[in-house]
Each structure stands twice: as C-alpha cells, then as structure tokens.
Amino acid sequence: MFDRDPGIEEEYVKIITTTAKGNRVAKQVKLRYRAGRIQLVGLPFGLKDEVKACLTNPKWDVEGKYWSVADDLRSRFQLQALIGENPYANWEQPLNDYQFSRSLMSHQRTMAQHCLTHHYKILAAEPGVGKSLTLIEVMEQSGVDDWWYVSTKSGCVAVEMEFEKWGLRKTPKLMTYEGLLKLAKAWSPGAEFPQAIAFDEYSRCTNSHAQRAQGCKKFADLIRDHYGWDGYVIGASGSCSPKSPVGWWMLAEIIFPGFLRENSAKAFEWRLGIFENKETSQGVFPVRVAWRDDERRCDKCGKFQFEDTDEGPVNTHIDALGIPCKDHPFTPSKNEVAYLHQRLDGLVHTVFKKDCLDLPELEYRELILPPTPTIKRAAKALATSARTTIQALTWLRALSDGFQYEVKQTDELVECSVCKGTGEYKAWEVEGDDFETWSDYAKVASVCDTCQGEGQVPKSVRESKYFKGPKQEALEGLLDKCDEHGRIIVSAGFTASIDRCVQICHNKQWDVIRIDGRGWKLMRWAPELEVDRRMKPLRYWMESPEKVAIVMHPESGGTGLTLTEAYMIVVYSNDFKPENRIQLVNRIHRPGMTRGAVIVDLLHLGTDRKVLDTLKANHKLEKLSLGDIAESV
Structure with a gap:
C-alpha cells in the first residue's frame, strides 16, 4: 500500500x-x-x-x-x-500484548496496545483518563528513539512535568504546533524528520485549510512514505470534533489518508449535512440547514416530522387540511453522525471517563445575575448602533463582563495602512463616460482619504473602560467561599476581563497566575511581595502555602493541565470555541481530585446564555459522533 x-x-x-x-x-x-x-x-x-x-x-x-x-x-x-x-486489515488485527514498565490502569494499557499494534491511531479519550502516561509508555515500548511530541503551549508545560515525574529513558523532541509549522515551512528534501510523532491536543488540527493542520500532515506524510508500517503517527485529544463533525475528516486524513472514503472535507460535509438552495443577491447557493443526526429529520429539508406545540405534536409536512406538502413528502434521513463512529472504528479508539474512572459527577451551577435598567438601556443602545450581528454580540459580551473597549488617538504618528505611506492610492476607473470593454479601465492615482496625502496618521490605541457590575460582586463572593481551600480557577473570554479578574483577586489578597496570549505570569497580590523567579508558576500553584488563583483565557490554559488542587472553576465568560469549554471543565475533574468538582457559570445578559447553549449543543453533537448515544440525547 x-x-x-x-x-x-x-x-x-x-x-x-x-x-x-x-x-x-x-x-x-x-x-x-x-x-x-x-x-x-x-x-x-x-x-x-x-x-x-x-x-x-x-x-x-x-x-x-x-x-x-x-x-x-x-x-x-x-x-x-x-x-x-x-x-483496513491493519486495524482489524488483534492487539499485541506488552510488558509495561509502569503501573497502568486497564484502559491505559488498552490505549497503549492500540497505538503499538496499529502504529497509526487516534486516541479520542476524555481529559483526565491518562493519555500522557499512555503516550510515554508507547514512546518507550515502540523501540523508536526518534520521537517528536507536539502540543499546545500549556500542554508542553504540563507534559514537561510529566516527563520529569515518570523519568523517560529518552526524552522526545518537544515543540508547540507553532514550532512545528515553522519547521514545515522551512523543510526541504534532506532536512530532518522523525520516525514517530505524537500530536497531543490533536483537536487543533480539525480545519483542513489551516496551516497548522497542513504542517502536521506534511510530517505525517514523510513518516508514512519513508518508514511505512515501521513509523508511528499518533493523535490524542479529549475533544476531537467539538465544533463540527466535519473536523473528523482532517484528523483522519493526517493519520492515514483514505481511511474515510470522501476525498475532501466538503464532500464529507455533504454526506453528513442536509442542504437547501438559498437565494441571495449573488445568486442561488446550497446552504447547510441541519446535520443528519436523527432519523426523525426529513432528508430533504432537515425538519423533524413532528414538532411539539402547546396543542400537541404537529406534523410539519402536511397542511391544515391534512394534505401532504407540495414540495416533498417526509423522507426519513440516515443518522450519518452516529454512523461516523462505526466508520472510524479501528483508526479511532474512544475512551469515556465514566466507563473507566470512578469519579464523582461534575456539578454545574449557574448564577443568574439580572441586569439593572441602566444596563438594559446600554445593551439596547449597543445592539442598535452595531453595524453587524457579530459586532453587536461582541459589544454585549463585553458589557456583560463590565467593560467596553475605547479606541483613542495618540500624538505618535505611524504609517498610513491604506496608502502604505505614499499619500496616494490607485483605483480602477473608467476612462471616458461609457464602459464598453475591460480595456476602458485604467488605474488612476488619487489622494489618500485616510491620511489626506500626508502618508502618516495618529497611532490608535485600545483602552478598556470598566464599570461596576454584578459579575464582579459574584466573583468576590466565590473567592470568599474558596478562601479556606486556597485554590480557585477563573476563566474569561476577553483580555480586559482577565485583567479585571486579576485585580479582583488581588483586592481579596489572592496571588494570581495569569495564563493568556501574553504568556504565563505569577503576580503576587501586593507589589512589595517578592516573586521567586526560579520557581515555575505551575510549581508555585502546587506547592505554595498562599492563596493562589489561576486566571486564564480558556484557549491558553484550558488544555493539557492537571489542576486538581482546586475544586471550583468560575466561568466569568465563555469564548465561542466548544473545544475550549470541553477542555476547561475537565482541568479539575480527573484522578487526584479531593472534594468534587464544581463549574460555576456567571450569566448576566442574554448573550451569556446564548453562547453557553451553543457550546452545549455542539458538545452533544461531538458525543454522538464518538458513539456515546446516551449522553447526546
């Protein structure tokens, strides 16, 4: 092959x-x-x-x-x-038995056997089931010295500590996905590539058009072409397709092209989705109206045959007289999303926490914080003045978090981004009064309207304007509740929200480890308190006798970390990525937890509820694609 x-x-x-x-x-x-x-x-x-x-x-x-x-x-x-x-014969062969050097739980042994027997594998295992230790054993039992281990920034921090804890005989080359992408862009024939590679937090590669995914596929292709069945390509993630089941296509294509029949992500989407032609100003285009995730959906329009109303179930495919719709009769669809689990069988090994670990259930709490009349008026004004729906949603989410961004101009001058400092720009215009052919068009130089021909404009900076809101008071109360325990995690979706949460924690005399796009930073609650630069922030979290809060953006700190020292995660605000939500809530729900796990969502404006409901719906769809039917209904 x-x-x-x-x-x-x-x-x-x-x-x-x-x-x-x-x-x-x-x-x-x-x-x-x-x-x-x-x-x-x-x-x-x-x-x-x-x-x-x-x-x-x-x-x-x-x-x-x-x-x-x-x-x-x-x-x-x-x-x-x-x-x-x-x-598919390689993935149908019985699992080989191995003598592992470390004590593994039964499900970890099975995961390792799948990887070592089949060589090209996806571990779709929920966070907290022990994927890191499994991959460590796979790297050692494989007999291959040339391994690369790829993860997110926070994942690399966590796995380094795992390597130290378990003492690898030979440490793999550790890098982030950004680092791998740089190597892929610079690679040329004759350059180095490994015999085996492990992609941790593999859900980062679901977008088939993303450079990150293409970089991963480049090295996976090199391994397969050069080493064949002697190579290893392993992907491990706790949230493989959190946003859309279409993400499975690229994950499978990187590990082993051709395992899924469809030759493109678009063709894969057409099989999983139900499409209708929609007329727009640019013409008629097919638009996905539903997923084939329930046999009760119509295969033509995506609607359920019966919808619940106050008067009882109503058949959506007949009119008031009981006559079938002229467009089409009800045609039951095939549940392609659930069938996807069978199609991926062999390439994907699925592990659910509930099937292998005896952990208490995650406890979800919602603090409903009603808006004041003033906030309602402000929300209405923002929604009315927004130019787009996305802009309105962003402004309202920021308002719910207790701030608004303001753009101000400074005295500093920078190059005009429109004319690139030339003071003029060229646009295609028609020479003469009438247009007959494309040759009548010519580029004509005009004075730049943005800089008025100066080539420079004042530099704009974004500032955050804060105001007191109910979320701040709620967070203060939750900090008091965790005061005796001394550990808490706070997640927020905006940089300004993170800064606000840091200040609230400091006011309550909590040390803070801030994790976001700016990196990791340990911040003592009082300026006069010294910070031990030799101690890593994660080590400080584990060992410090002081009260410590981790304030993070879910995308930066939600993956790869074990934070069971805390029993509560406060979700100040969510972002739009379902993967981040799934990963975040599992940071404390794993072996090592001592007193349960509580997720507290602060819900203020309606946008908070809308984002949360969307994330929950996407998580149900992922559960269905993984074969967990009971949890998806």
Whole structure:
C-alpha cells in the first residue's frame, strides 16, 4: 500500500461494481502508472462517481477516454477497496500484548496496545483518563528513539512535568504546533524528520485549510512514505470534533489518508449535512440547514416530522387540511453522525471517563445575575448602533463582563495602512463616460482619504473602560467561599476581563497566575511581595502555602493541565470555541481530585446564555459522533 513496484508500468485488475439490477460483478480495468498519476483505462461508467468522490485529484482525459488520479496513498488505499481487497486489515488485527514498565490502569494499557499494534491511531479519550502516561509508555515500548511530541503551549508545560515525574529513558523532541509549522515551512528534501510523532491536543488540527493542520500532515506524510508500517503517527485529544463533525475528516486524513472514503472535507460535509438552495443577491447557493443526526429529520429539508406545540405534536409536512406538502413528502434521513463512529472504528479508539474512572459527577451551577435598567438601556443602545450581528454580540459580551473597549488617538504618528505611506492610492476607473470593454479601465492615482496625502496618521490605541457590575460582586463572593481551600480557577473570554479578574483577586489578597496570549505570569497580590523567579508558576500553584488563583483565557490554559488542587472553576465568560469549554471543565475533574468538582457559570445578559447553549449543543453533537448515544440525547 505504501509503495508499489517501480518496475511495473501497467497492470490489469478487476474492480467490483454493481449492475443496474443490483448484481455485483468484477470488471477488468488497466492501471497505467505515468508521471505520478494512475490512469484507469476501461473503467465502467457506473464507477465514475466513485472515482470523483474518493480518489485524489481525478481528471478525465478527453482524447484517451480514461480517468486518471494522483498516485498517492489515498488513491492506492481506495483502489484496494474497489478491487475487493481489505485495506483496513491493519486495524482489524488483534492487539499485541506488552510488558509495561509502569503501573497502568486497564484502559491505559488498552490505549497503549492500540497505538503499538496499529502504529497509526487516534486516541479520542476524555481529559483526565491518562493519555500522557499512555503516550510515554508507547514512546518507550515502540523501540523508536526518534520521537517528536507536539502540543499546545500549556500542554508542553504540563507534559514537561510529566516527563520529569515518570523519568523517560529518552526524552522526545518537544515543540508547540507553532514550532512545528515553522519547521514545515522551512523543510526541504534532506532536512530532518522523525520516525514517530505524537500530536497531543490533536483537536487543533480539525480545519483542513489551516496551516497548522497542513504542517502536521506534511510530517505525517514523510513518516508514512519513508518508514511505512515501521513509523508511528499518533493523535490524542479529549475533544476531537467539538465544533463540527466535519473536523473528523482532517484528523483522519493526517493519520492515514483514505481511511474515510470522501476525498475532501466538503464532500464529507455533504454526506453528513442536509442542504437547501438559498437565494441571495449573488445568486442561488446550497446552504447547510441541519446535520443528519436523527432519523426523525426529513432528508430533504432537515425538519423533524413532528414538532411539539402547546396543542400537541404537529406534523410539519402536511397542511391544515391534512394534505401532504407540495414540495416533498417526509423522507426519513440516515443518522450519518452516529454512523461516523462505526466508520472510524479501528483508526479511532474512544475512551469515556465514566466507563473507566470512578469519579464523582461534575456539578454545574449557574448564577443568574439580572441586569439593572441602566444596563438594559446600554445593551439596547449597543445592539442598535452595531453595524453587524457579530459586532453587536461582541459589544454585549463585553458589557456583560463590565467593560467596553475605547479606541483613542495618540500624538505618535505611524504609517498610513491604506496608502502604505505614499499619500496616494490607485483605483480602477473608467476612462471616458461609457464602459464598453475591460480595456476602458485604467488605474488612476488619487489622494489618500485616510491620511489626506500626508502618508502618516495618529497611532490608535485600545483602552478598556470598566464599570461596576454584578459579575464582579459574584466573583468576590466565590473567592470568599474558596478562601479556606486556597485554590480557585477563573476563566474569561476577553483580555480586559482577565485583567479585571486579576485585580479582583488581588483586592481579596489572592496571588494570581495569569495564563493568556501574553504568556504565563505569577503576580503576587501586593507589589512589595517578592516573586521567586526560579520557581515555575505551575510549581508555585502546587506547592505554595498562599492563596493562589489561576486566571486564564480558556484557549491558553484550558488544555493539557492537571489542576486538581482546586475544586471550583468560575466561568466569568465563555469564548465561542466548544473545544475550549470541553477542555476547561475537565482541568479539575480527573484522578487526584479531593472534594468534587464544581463549574460555576456567571450569566448576566442574554448573550451569556446564548453562547453557553451553543457550546452545549455542539458538545452533544461531538458525543454522538464518538458513539456515546446516551449522553447526546
């Protein structure tokens, strides 16, 4: 599968196809290998859709009357399936037994056996089940010395401590996803690449167009092409597809191209989603209206056959007289999202916390903080003056957190971003009064309206304007509640909100470890108190006798960390990423917890509720794609 005999320029194979009567027959097809492509001569007409859907870069040769596809691993994998062979055999073999040097729980042993037996694997294991120790054992038991370990910034901080704790015989090359991307951009033939790579917090690679995902795929491709079944590509995450089930496509494509039949994320979305044509000012375009996540949905419009009303269930596909809709009758859909779990079986090993750990349930609390009439008037004014829905949502979320951003101009001059300092810009204009052809257009220079021809403009800075709100009072009360315990975690979605929470903690005489895009910083509650620069912030959190609060942005500090010293997480405000929410709430809900785990959401304006409900809905969809039907309904 990885390599073919370069001496073979063409060969005959029999491809399985289905006739119009439903009979499966084998048709002989000639495969010609030319210039990095596979020519399929004599391919049955009925298989053209299969070729376009699952093989790489399909093209029709008008003169030769044949299809050709890229000669890569995906095409060879899917051609094996069309020929009638079993390309999935590697993931169907029984697990090998290993003697592990450390004490592992049964589910950790199983995870390690999956990785060591199959070599190319995704561990979809909830946070807190022990993926780090599992990967440590996999790296040592593999017998491969050349490992790279890739994670987020906070994940690298945490795994370094794990390496110290468990004492690896040979430490892998540790890097962030940003560091891996730099290596991928600079890579050229002859440059280094590993024999094995582990992607921790693998959900960062769900976007097939993102440079991060492309960089990961580059090194995964190099490992497969050079080492074949002797290489290792492992992805581990506790939230593999938190935003959309389409994210599974790129995760699978990086680990082993072709395992999923569809040859693009868009084709994968078309299979999982229900689309309708919507008319816009630019024309008619297909728009996804629902996911195929319930057999009770109509396969044509995405609506449920029956909707609950005050008068009881109502059939949405008949009118008031009981006559079926003219557009289409109700057509039940297939639950493709739930079926995805079966399609990924073998490549993905799923571990749920509830199935392997005896932990108390996460306790969720919501503090409803009603807005005052003044806040309501301010919210209405902001919503009315916003130019876009996203702008209105951002302003209202900031208002709920007790601040607003203001942009002010300083005396400092900077280069005009519009004209790039030239004082003029060129725009296409029509020469003369009438437009007949494109040649009538010409670039005409005009004075820049932004800088008035000066080439410089005053520098703008963004400042935060704070005001007292109910969230501040609620956080102060929760700090008092955790005063005796001495540990608490606060998460906020804005930089200004994080700074506000830091100040509130300091006012209550709590030391703070701030984790956001600016990095990690230990901040004592009083300026005169010294900070031991030799002690890492995470070590201070674990060992200091002082009261310590971690104030973080969920994207910066929500992954890879074990923070069981605290029993409460206060969500001052959420961001829009479901992955961050899933990871955040599991920082304290894992082995080592001593007195339960409480998640407190502060809900002030309606936008807080809207964001939280959206995050919960996406989490249910992820549970469904992982096969956890009970938790998704």
